[in-house]
Amino acid sequence: MSLTExxxxxxALVIRDHIESAQxxxxxxxxxxxxxDISPATVRNEMYALTEAGYLRQLHTSAGRIPxxxxxxxxxxxxxxxxxxxxxxxxxxxxxxxQARHDVDQWMRLxxxxxxxxxxAASLVTAPHPESAHxxxxxxxGTVGRQVLMVxxxxxxxxxxxxxxLAEPVxxxxxxxAANNINERCQDLNARALASMIPQFNALEQDVLKxxxxxxxxxxxxxxxxVYRDGLTNVLAEPEFAEVNSARRALRVxxxxxxxxxxxxxxxxxxxxxxxxxxxxxxxxxxxxxxxSIILARYGAPGLATGTLGVLGPIRMAYGRTISTVRFVAGxxxxxxxxxxxx
Amino acid sequence: MSLTExxxxxxALVIRDHIESAQxxxxxxxxxxxxxDISPATVRNEMYALTEAGYLRQLHTSAGRIPxxxxxxxxxxxxxxxxxxxxxxxxxxxxxxxQARHDVDQWMRLxxxxxxxxxxAASLVTAPHPESAHxxxxxxxGTVGRQVLMVxxxxxxxxxxxxxxLAEPVxxxxxxxAANNINERCQDLNARALASMIPQFNALEQDVLKxxxxxxxxxxxxxxxxVYRDGLTNVLAEPEFAEVNSARRALRVxxxxxxxxxxxxxxxxxxxxxxxxxxxxxxxxxxxxxxxSIILARYGAPGLATGTLGVLGPIRMAYGRTISTVRFVAGxxxxxxxxxxxx
DNA sequence: TTTTAGCACTCTCGATACGAGAGTGCTAAA
DNA sequence: TTTAGCACTCTCGTATCGAGAGTGCTAAAA
Numbered sequence: 001m002s003l004t005e006x007x008x009x010x011x012a013l014v015i016r017d018h019i020e021s022a023q024x025x026x027x028x029x030x031x032x033x034x035x036x037d038i039s040p041a042t043v044r045n046e047m048y049a050l051t052e053a054g055y056l057r058q059l060h061t062s063a064g065r066i067p068x069x070x071x072x073x074x075x076x077x078x079x080x081x082x083x084x085x086x087x088x089x090x091x092x093x094x095x096x097x098x099q100a101r102h103d104v105d106q107w108m109r110l111x112x113x114x115x116x117x118x119x120x121a122a123s124l125v126t127a128p129h130p131e132s133a134h135x136x137x138x139x140x141x142g143t144v145g146r147q148v149l150m151v152x153x154x155x156x157x158x159x160x161x162x163x164x165x166l167a168e169p170v171x172x173x174x175x176x177x178a179a180n181n182i183n184e185r186c187q188d189l190n191a192r193a194l195a196s197m198i199p200q201f202n203a204l205e206q207d208v209l210k211x212x213x214x215x216x217x218x219x220x221x222x223x224x225x226x227v228y229r230d231g232l233t234n235v236l237a238e239p240e241f242a243e244v245n246s247a248r249r250a251l252r253v254x255x256x257x258x259x260x261x262x263x264x265x266x267x268x269x270x271x272x273x274x275x276x277x278x279x280x281x282x283x284x285x286x287x288x289x290x291x292x293s294i295i296l297a298r299y300g301a302p303g304l305a306t307g308t309l310g311v312l313g314p315i316r317m318a319y320g321r322t323i324s325t326v327r328f329v330a331g332x333x334x335x336x337x338x339x340x341x342x343x
Numbered sequence: 344m345s346l347t348e349x350x351x352x353x354x355a356l357v358i359r360d361h362i363e364s365a366q367x368x369x370x371x372x373x374x375x376x377x378x379x380d381i382s383p384a385t386v387r388n389e390m391y392a393l394t395e396a397g398y399l400r401q402l403h404t405s406a407g408r409i410p411x412x413x414x415x416x417x418x419x420x421x422x423x424x425x426x427x428x429x430x431x432x433x434x435x436x437x438x439x440x441x442q443a444r445h446d447v448d449q450w451m452r453l454x455x456x457x458x459x460x461x462x463x464a465a466s467l468v469t470a471p472h473p474e475s476a477h478x479x480x481x482x483x484x485g486t487v488g489r490q491v492l493m494v495x496x497x498x499x500x501x502x503x504x505x506x507x508x509l510a511e512p513v514x515x516x517x518x519x520x521a522a523n524n525i526n527e528r529c530q531d532l533n534a535r536a537l538a539s540m541i542p543q544f545n546a547l548e549q550d551v552l553k554x555x556x557x558x559x560x561x562x563x564x565x566x567x568x569x570v571y572r573d574g575l576t577n578v579l580a581e582p583e584f585a586e587v588n589s590a591r592r593a594l595r596v597x598x599x600x601x602x603x604x605x606x607x608x609x610x611x612x613x614x615x616x617x618x619x620x621x622x623x624x625x626x627x628x629x630x631x632x633x634x635x636s637i638i639l640a641r642y643g644a645p646g647l648a649t650g651t652l653g654v655l656g657p658i659r660m661a662y663g664r665t666i667s668t669v670r671f672v673a674g675x676x677x678x679x680x681x682x683x684x685x686x
Numbered sequence: 687t688t689t690t691a692g693c694a695c696t697c698t699c700g701a702t703a704c705g706a707g708a709g710t711g712c713t714a715a716a
Numbered sequence: 717t718t719t720a721g722c723a724c725t726c727t728c729g730t731a732t733c734g735a736g737a738g739t740g741c742t743a744a745a746a
């Protein structure tokens with residue numbers, strides 16, 4: 001069943017109005033507020049059809065209409081069009097990134113902040129990680145007693161530090177020699193290849209390499225790196241989360257790592273707009289997200305390193321603006337990843 | 344004005360009961376529930392005195408009493424006694440730390456998790472940072488084009504990475520030579536000493552050293568490192584935050600870096616119990632914290648590296664248990680800092 | 687002097703009732 | 717096919733009321 005043009009118009013207006021006002025939308029209001037050339041009664045008839053079609057619903061008999069989840073999906077897919085961020089907003093964001101110090105940590109933090117601020121929702125950014133980690137460089141630094149600090153640099157720029165407790169004290173010279181030996185022989189290997197080479201090394205180097213392999217595997221895990229969040233309190237300002245328990249359910253999704261892993265792992269492309277994924281109302285799969293929508297995008301350079309970023313808000317979300325922002329920031333971060341890639 | 348023993352007993356009982364039940368406490372309830380040998384009327388008289396003294400108040404004429412902020416302060420300082428975590432709880436926590444991988448990131452994350460879980464409140468842990476950063480080791484790794492990845496290791500084990508854009512491409516050999524030169528000549532210097540030496544180096548090394556000094560200064564800043572949070576949604580479960588706006592106010596404190604800086608910088612020792620600071624109701628200074636209490640402690644090795652950890656919850660907080668937990672975790676982290684200190 | 691029993695008083699909270707207002711769905715006319 | 721008219725339904729805010737809880741005070745008891 002396809003909608004007439006007029007039905008599409010009315011559906012779009014209802015959704016736009018509801019997103020702004022958070023209120024049910026009535027027929028009279030629609031006509032007066034948007035200067036339609038038809039009467040409220042006609043609008044009511046169309047609304048009735050849209051309700052039958054499953055795109056609108058009413059909370060009770062004498063309330064105006066609000067969009068259903070399917071309504072939002074139809075809107076995002078068919079009606080919304082491809083909005084883009086205003087040029088000066090883009091410029092402002094780019095400028096902020098340009099001004100930031102040149103490290104991943106700052107960029108991630110800034111990305112989360114920009115997303116949260118632009119969308120007035122909660123934002124999430126995972127640090128870029130290689131799909132398959134390649135060894136680049138390793139450093140061993142002696143510390144007190146048998147403790148050794150290992151600093152591992154992977155292709156893609158991921159830097160990981162780790163403490164290593166040796167069986168017996170080893171001089172810094174020995175440590176450096178071991179590191180140099182590994183650096184020379186393991187250049188650009190992945191975790192698997194590295195693991196297979198372990199027997200060829202001496203005891204100290206084997207300990208180091210075991211830890212290195214572990215770290216490399218962790219590095220390419222989806223949530224191996226840091227998770228940057230911002231704007232969690234933004235969602236508390238939304239009227240749909242006036243009841244704390246609904247807010248709690250929503251925010252817990254963002255807080256618990258295990259849940260995030262699940263969410264990011266199953267990147268279900270339910271509604272895909274320009275590389276940006278839109279999850280509306282949990283899409284029947286995530287019970288905890290029934291009251292939320294999530295906009296997700298991957299960024300980075302495929303084959304090198306990628307990360308995920310996203311925004312969580314109420315189902316009644318400013319999809320146009322949010323999707324544009326997510327897309328824009330993802331592009332920005334992708335550029336940065338490419339730029340800093342260790343070859 | 345000092346309280347009689349009986350008044351102290353009643354005050355303590357009222358507070359303990361209220362912390363558990365979140366309800367106003369009435370005289371009859373107190374007598375029956377705690378098997379007091381006095382009549383409700385006597386309790387009422389004492390409660391009246393405690394109300395006059397400013398330690399209790401009632402929400403309205405016919406409600407039971409609830410503690411005032413001063414009441415809580417008196418309780419924490421005088422009545423609570425020095426509680427300690429149960430031995431098996433301690434053992435469990437220690438075990439978790441022992442099992443964790445040996446890196447700072449994991450420890451911090453675990454500390455935040457333990458604090459949040461034990462206190463059922465929101466927790467905060469800042470990574471350890473040296474009060475005054477000392478140079479330990481530096482690594483330069485060439486990447487695409489003129490981009491260089493600088494990895495900086497400071498005494499105390501703080502590892503910082505940073506991108507550096509050079510004026511012109513430089514070979515890896517030159518980069519390594521520069522790093523070696525700096526490593527040899529700058530061992531154990533602090534930021535100030537390092538800055539004064541900059542003119543003695545060549546152009547490339549000067550660029551690197553400028554960035555190094557910047558990073559060292561940032562490292563010793565209070566919030567220079569990462570901030571670990573957990574259990575933010577715990578506070579949403581508390582009845583005092585049923586109204587979202589109060590929850591929003593409270594959580595914003597934890598979310599906004601600028602506010603945290605202010606809070607951690609002014610470590611006002613209002614109520615100090617065994618190195619643990621207790622901020623009750625914002626102590627008149629922090630308007631945003633009027634409905635919250637914060638338990639803070641510093642950990643680490645003074646002179647080497649220190650960090651802060653803390654818990655945020657409603658004023659009606661299980662102070663005994665929470666303070667013990669904060670103290671215990673702070674001790675654990677301190678041990679870890681000492682253990683991993685790069686000498 | 688201290689404690690306690692008795693009692694009037696106050697205030698909250700839930701239940702109930704009621705009217706205003708909003709918006710619909712239907713019918714019949716344009 | 718559209719629209720005017722109208723009855724109908726449902727929510728929401730306000731007002732009222734009584735039960736219940738807990739106090740403060742007074743006067744008697746210990």
